[in-house]
Amino acid sequence: MNLSSGKEYISTASSSAGWKAGDAAAAAAADQFPAGLRVLVVDDDPTCLMILEKMLRTCLYAVTKCSRAETALLMLRENKNGFDIVISDVHMPDMDGFKLLEHIGLEMDLPVIMMSADDGKHVVMKGVTHGACDYLIKPVRIEALKNIWQHVVRKRKNEWRDFEQSGSVEEGDRLLKQSDDADYSSSANEGNWKSSKRRKDDEDETDERDDTSTLKKPRVVWSVELHQQFVAAVNQLGIDKAVPKKILELMNVPGLTRENVASHLQKYRLYLRRLSGVSQHPSNLNSSFMSPQEAAFGPLSSLNGLDLQTLAATGQLPAQSLATLQAAGLGRSAGKPGIPMPFVDQRNIFSFENPKLRFGEGQQQHVNNNKQMNLLHGIPTTMEPKQLAGLHHTAQSMGNMNMQVASNGSQSSQNNPLLMQMAQPQARGQVTNDSSLGHATRLLSPMGQPILSNGVAANVSTKTGIQENVRAPSYNPVLQTSSMLNFPMNHASELPGNSFPLGTTPGIPSLTPKVAFQEDVNSDSKGSVGFMPSYDIFSDLNQHKPQNWELQNIGMTFDASQHSNNLQGNHNHSQPVLVQQGFSSGQVNGQNKSATVISKAMFSAGDSTGHANAQNGNQHLNSLLVDGTVRVKSETVADATPTNLYPDHFGQEDLMSALLKQQDAIAPAEHEFDFDGYSLGNIPE
Amino acid sequence: MRRQLQTMRKSLFDQGYLDEQFVQLEELQDDANPNFVEEVVTLYYRDSGRIILNIEQALERKPFDFNKLDAYMHQFKGSSSSIGAKKVKAESTLFREYCRSRNGEGCMRTFQQLKKEYATLRRKLEAYFQLARQAGPVETACRPK
Numbered sequence: 045m046n047l048s049s050g051k052e053y054i055s056t057a058s059s060s061a062g063w064k065a066g067d068a069a070a071a072a073a074a075d076q077f078p079a080g081l082r083v084l085v086v087d088d089d090p091t092c093l094m095i096l097e098k099m100l101r102t103c104l105y106a107v108t109k110c111s112r113a114e115t116a117l118l119m120l121r122e123n124k125n126g127f128d129i130v131i132s133d134v135h136m137p138d139m140d141g142f143k144l145l146e147h148i149g150l151e152m153d154l155p156v157i158m159m160s161a162d163d164g165k166h167v168v169m170k171g172v173t174h175g176a177c178d179y180l181i182k183p184v185r186i187e188a189l190k191n192i193w194q195h196v197v198r199k200r201k202n203e204w205r206d207f208e209q210s211g212s213v214e215e216g217d218r219l220l221k222q223s224d225d226a227d228y229s230s231s232a233n234e235g236n237w238k239s240s241k242r243r244k245d246d247e248d249e250t251d252e253r254d255d256t257s258t259l260k261k262p263r264v265v266w267s268v269e270l271h272q273q274f275v276a277a278v279n280q281l282g283i284d285k286a287v288p289k290k291i292l293e294l295m296n297v298p299g300l301t302r303e304n305v306a307s308h309l310q311k312y313r314l315y316l317r318r319l320s321g322v323s324q325h326p327s328n329l330n331s332s333f334m335s336p337q338e339a340a341f342g343p344l345s346s347l348n349g350l351d352l353q354t355l356a357a358t359g360q361l362p363a364q365s366l367a368t369l370q371a372a373g374l375g376r377s378a379g380k381p382g383i384p385m386p387f388v389d390q391r392n393i394f395s396f397e398n399p400k401l402r403f404g405e406g407q408q409q410h411v412n413n414n415k416q417m418n419l420l421h422g423i424p425t426t427m428e429p430k431q432l433a434g435l436h437h438t439a440q441s442m443g444n445m446n447m448q449v450a451s452n453g454s455q456s457s458q459n460n461p462l463l464m465q466m467a468q469p470q471a472r473g474q475v476t477n478d479s480s481l482g483h484a485t486r487l488l489s490p491m492g493q494p495i496l497s498n499g500v501a502a503n504v505s506t507k508t509g510i511q512e513n514v515r516a517p518s519y520n521p522v523l524q525t526s527s528m529l530n531f532p533m534n535h536a537s538e539l540p541g542n543s544f545p546l547g548t549t550p551g552i553p554s555l556t557p558k559v560a561f562q563e564d565v566n567s568d569s570k571g572s573v574g575f576m577p578s579y580d581i582f583s584d585l586n587q588h589k590p591q592n593w594e595l596q597n598i599g600m601t602f603d604a605s606q607h608s609n610n611l612q613g614n615h616n617h618s619q620p621v622l623v624q625q626g627f628s629s630g631q632v633n634g635q636n637k638s639a640t641v642i643s644k645a646m647f648s649a650g651d652s653t654g655h656a657n658a659q660n661g662n663q664h665l666n667s668l669l670v671d672g673t674v675r676v677k678s679e680t681v682a683d684a685t686p687t688n689l690y691p692d693h694f695g696q697e698d699l700m701s702a703l704l705k706q707q708d709a710i711a712p713a714e715h716e717f718d719f720d721g722y723s724l725g726n727i728p729e
Numbered sequence: 730m731r732r733q734l735q736t737m738r739k740s741l742f743d744q745g746y747l748d749e750q751f752v753q754l755e756e757l758q759d760d761a762n763p764n765f766v767e768e769v770v771t772l773y774y775r776d777s778g779r780i781i782l783n784i785e786q787a788l789e790r791k792p793f794d795f796n797k798l799d800a801y802m803h804q805f806k807g808s809s810s811s812i813g814a815k816k817v818k819a820e821s822t823l824f825r826e827y828c829r830s831r832n833g834e835g836c837m838r839t840f841q842q843l844k845k846e847y848a849t850l851r852r853k854l855e856a857y858f859q860l861a862r863q864a865g866p867v868e869t870a871c872r873p874k
Contacts, residue, residue: 091773091808098757098765135803161807183750183811186757 078193079104082126086116086144087133087159092182096131099186113139120152127154128196131180134160134167142174149175150318155195159184209307266308270297274308283316730864737857746850751813767858773812774851780805781844788837798836799828816846 083105087093093109100107108127110116113136120127130148134141145156158171161182171179177195180188266274277294278286288306295305741747751766758765784801787794806821820843827835 089804089808089811090776091769092811094769094772095754095757095811098762099753102757133807135800135807161803161810182807183753183813185750185753 076104078196081105081193081196082108082128083131083192084108084110084116084119084127084129085131086110086113086136086141088112088136088138089133092133092184096184096189099184099189102186103190105189112136113141113144116144117147120148120154124152127152129155129157129192131157131159131192134158134162134171142170145171145174145176153199155199157192157195206307206311270295270300271308273297274305274312278309278312283313730860734857734860734864737853737860741853741857745815746853748813748815748818750810754812764862767861770812770854770858773808773814777805777808777847780808781847784840788840793831793833793836795828795831795833795836799825802828814847814850817843817850820846 083100085093085096085100085107087096087109088111090111093111097107097109108119110119113132116130116132120130132141132144136144141158141160145158148154148156155177156175157178157180158176159180159182160167163181168179177199178192273295274291277291280294281287281290286309288302288309291309292300292302292305742751754766754769762768780801784798784805787798787801802821802824806818806825809817809821820839824836824839824843827833827839
């Protein structure tokens, strides 16, 4: 079935078949879709399980059976992108089927089908309210199973559609990325990305915007910057009073329509709701982070101000969070246990309920805030909290930011080393406190993956405040998973392996998309907002590597999605929403996809100056990411001129600059990371 | 022998021991899994035997914990229905209704009946599979739909 035309479709199909799979596999799977659909079936009754397995095999699906809900969750967490759909029984001895359903929805955002011999209306209704995409009555017939693939497709389609609606071409990018999995050079993406950047710069939105989404219909790309602007506007108005019209006016972005804002707002609201619903801990990222990864969830949960927190909490912060996380130094979601990602639980709050939260899974791993300065644990995207900490930025702020970032990272948890990086920065400076790191780490973690990993996420050097050179975690494997937001943590937190070359430019993390982020994040981000999610993977923040970035981003994003799932949905958002504040809500979220990592991370950075830039950067980043390529706004970052945040370039750069400038300003780590979480949501799927 | 097999099979359906779900199982049987149906049924009897035991024990404790009984029976019913054990399934449904109406007597009576049906089906299926094995891996006559 062709969901979209050509390439996109294939990507999609592949993705459905298994994004994770390599391109080849994905491509192959795409052709045979729905054959090869990866199904996880959970039922405590061995007879039913055996029958179901056989039936599903007959439908040519790739079946994994499981008799315990706990085991199923473990499997899902370990392999976020390992399954396309889950079928679960309602009555199970170790865990209620609905509870499992909730967990899966939150953490992995996979379609879940419930089954039971019970056909009572209330039970079926319960399934609906808990979010099951279907309900089968036992005994199940094979005919009923033959069509379950529709749920997978529908979900993906919706994600894309949402994505598109919000004007983000991330989906398209994502798709592209997927298809380009092996080939990051999506010129189309790049072009888009660039054009989106240009759009921002030249205010030539209309044209550019159209160009940007060559992949898909022209849409507004909700880049990190743009998102930050959006969040800033929303916050200014007050969430209750924020109406699209007013937001539009406040944002004052030429070419942006009320509809774009409206749909984006819708997503954002969902995201917030999710955060508040899920977050258990009120924003105290710091404390939470410090605690074991599971704790990640807690503190962040509250949206309090910092979206990061929430994001972080969600752990799954989609790529976006990465950016934020980076700042927050949140641990990467990449499974690195080092960083306790508080977000983990949050599922992808960032990504608006998108799988972005995938990071969340990683969250546990990530958020190792503490002082993990090495965000880049190598590829495991876990963002090193240290890195985040490096951001140092305002410990708290960073924390928050990190959280977000982390959240984002969580998405990329797989890869987001970057995120962590961002978080690290926090750790550096002030964040050295665990708390800050915690946050940062948290952020990073989630972000780690998505943000950076997706290629872009790379080094989101959260320079926030951290003057140290945070070594952005090298994005390992091509960005994909390493959402390593290389936070240019001021520390020289070198992320092992992944270090993104963020460090180089002042605060502007260069996201080195594909490349392992080598970040060196040297947190040049001096002072600037703690986290500057230096996306500069390229190690030269100043260098505009828009191209590289893009490529990388693409790679990263793509990978990220593949890997960490992060990309998948949230990544695109690179909305490091987290950073929002400082920088034009620099989407520090390493969101893998969107290089937003940088931008957001920059929250703390001189908001004022950086802010503007960051936003730009973010936006660009976003767009970058969206395009599938690591949109890391490398360009923006490249500028490295603190005040010069090229809007086009990654937000990172802007962020970085902002960060640099603001080192002091880092304190405002309060950037609304919240948004980050949100942004991730935009990422399709 | 095939004819015998067919007859036996037909009677199982006609007498209401088996329902459509059994056919579903038969259709899953293929060269890769030539004894699939038998394997499933064997697994069923093994696993459900455990549940039967649990119910029996629960029925020895007075007063009855109807919720628990209902839960057990729900489980049992799910298994039984998945192999197409029609009569057994009917008894399970009845049992659950008695549980819901807190009718201990009804539960006990129904449970006895259920065990009988359960045992009868087992015997019949065992004979059927034995014959099927003797008759060779011929399609167990997938009943035309």
